[in-house]
Amino acid sequence: MKNSVSPNRSIVSPEQRSAALVDRRNRKMAQSAHAFVRGTTARFYQWLASRHAPVLPDGPDVWICGDCHLGNLGPLADGRGNVDILIRDFDQAAWGNPSFDVCRLALSLSVLARSSDLPGMATAHILERLLLGYEMAFPEKPKTAPSMPPLLRMKVLRAHRRTSKILMRERTGDDTLKLPLGCHFWPLWRQERNALDDMFQMPSVLELVTQAKKHSSQGSIHLADAAYWRKGCSSLGNSRYAVLLEVTSSSRGTEDWCLMDIKEAGPALVPVRSNASHAISDHGSRVVKAATQLSPHLGLRMQSTHMLGKSFFVRQLMPQDMKLDIRSLRPGSAGELAVYLGYILGRAHMRQMSPDIRQAWKKDLNRARRKSVDAPSWLWDATVGLLADLEAAYLEHCRRHVMGTFRRRMG
Structure with a gap:
């Protein structure tokens, strides 16, 4: 047929x-700054490799998403119809440093916060909560997992109701x-x-x-x-x-x-170490x-x-497979969303590590904390630097492609 x-x-x-x-x-990339982030994975890694970027924690090699932005997480069903929020896209997946995924998700949430007109202190709060949720995944048997935010709970319930028809x-x-x-x-x-x-x-x-x-x-x-x-x-x-x-x-x-x-x-596009055995x-x-x-x-x-x-x-x-299509954040929901998504990412990384490696990685994540900012300096500096770089690039993208199309249509 x-x-x-x-x-x-x-x-x-x-x-x-x-x-x-x-x-x-x-x-599509001109529609919003967050859409531009989703389409510029190469630029993300180019900036992290530049002289402007901070030195990231040298994490243990594990399988990473490589492009862990908000749209690449969402409800996924197993063979029995159970639904969880998980990573859902692996085009850029590689055997590499898990701090790349942490930075990519931090950037995605921060851009969404800026697009939602949240104050600058909200970004600092998001980074702190993201890393907190990530670290909560690392005990062998977590005593307390973060509660699923109402926003995500609604999406999971909606996914459960969906049928093949x-x-x-x-x-x-x-x-x-x-x-x-x-x-x-x-x-x-x-x-x-x-x-x-x-x-x-x-x-x-x-x-x-x-x-x-x-x-x-x-x-x-x-x-x-x-x-x-x-x-x-x-x-x-x-x-x-x-x-x-x-x-x-x-x-x-x-x-x-x-x-x-x-x-x-x-x-x-993920930088891979030359001696990567996997x-x-x-x-x-x-x-x-x-x-x-x-x-x-x-x-x-x-x-x-x-x-x-x-x-x-x-x-x-x-x-039941859906992506997280979140267009804006409210002040009260940004932190709890960051905690829960950090936890999901942490669980994905953690299950690949031995107990000793988990504990060492958790300690390394917290190096270079500043008294004035709860997020460690490497995460804060990387996010702020990436935000500045992408804002300029986004505006230039809109000028070149949107205005050029408009002029052609006008004659």
């Missing part, structure tokens, strides 16, 4: 993809169970369609689907529809596809539907390995593979 091209102007042909994606990324309705738009070409889904090259057909004949990928849908491996899987998926902006240039599968159980004779996300895995050369395998360590809910329903000479990873989408 192939998609047919309609006169819908939002449909982008394969030849037009690259230019359309660049244009969309530029416009809701997910299908969102992606297909009607009862035809086809991916509608338009704003989000674009036509495929013939070789892409053929490669996707071949992918879902691979035993490893078929096993992922049958396990996720709890069907016998003797059942049949039919690729009902596929399209290029225009989604996100931080991994521009990497291909991404949505695939709708029809899964038939041989024992029950029933049909089920499964939506799969197939994403190209490119090189990570480095994985295949990027798809790297992403899956990191997900399994950092967010088992998601990692267990992912599989690495290859297509058209490139590395990809496949994941089965669950209706």
Whole structure:
């Protein structure tokens, strides 16, 4: 069942993809300072490597997210339908220094605080609470875990209520169970369609689907529809596809539907030590390995593979999977949000460390504390420096891309 091209102007042909994606990324990054942060991972690491950056704690090597901003956390479901707030994106994941993740999340929360017109002292409070929550994860058996803030509790409850029918309705738009070409889904090259057909004949990928849908491996899987998926902006240039599968159980004779996300895995931007013993050369395998360590809910329903000479990873989408789309913060909620998200990040790192390494890392995090600021100087200086750098870069981005587009449209 192939998609047919309609006169819908939002449909982008394969030849037009690259230019359309660049244009969309530029416009999306201009929407807000926080959107700009999400799309500038490379700039983040360039600044940390510059002479202006403070020396970060030399943490123990673990699997890190690499791009731990607010939008890359959210509700995720396990195989039994249990939902937790976890890291949900691993494109930049690497075996590296966990302080990179702490700085990236601190920057994300601080930019959101500034965009919410919170006073400067709120940023200092956020950094202090973020590190407090992170450290709360490090005892072997934490006596007290931070309470989930009402804002996040509402999102988890909403995720619990979502069903497969809701997910299908969102992606297909009607009862035809086809991916509608338009704003989000674009036509495929013939070789892409053929490669996707071949992918879902691979035993490893078929096993992922049958396990996720709890069907016998003797059942049949039919690729009902596929399209290029225009989604996100931080991994521009990497291909991404949505695939709708029809899964038939041989024992029950029933049909089920499964939506799969197939994403190209490119090189990570995270600085990796030259002697990294856990480095994985295949990027798809790297992403899956990191997900399994950092967010088992998601990692267990992912599989690495290859297509058209490139590395990809496949994941089965669950209706409960959502990102944290938080547009603003209130003074009373910023601190509790920082504590809880710091705790989630700390748990992801902590489970990879031995007890001795955990205690040593916790002590190292607190070095260079100032009497006037509760957050250690390395975290405060990195966040303030990154905020200053990104503010100037964001304004320049808006001037170049938004004003340039406006002038072209005006004639």
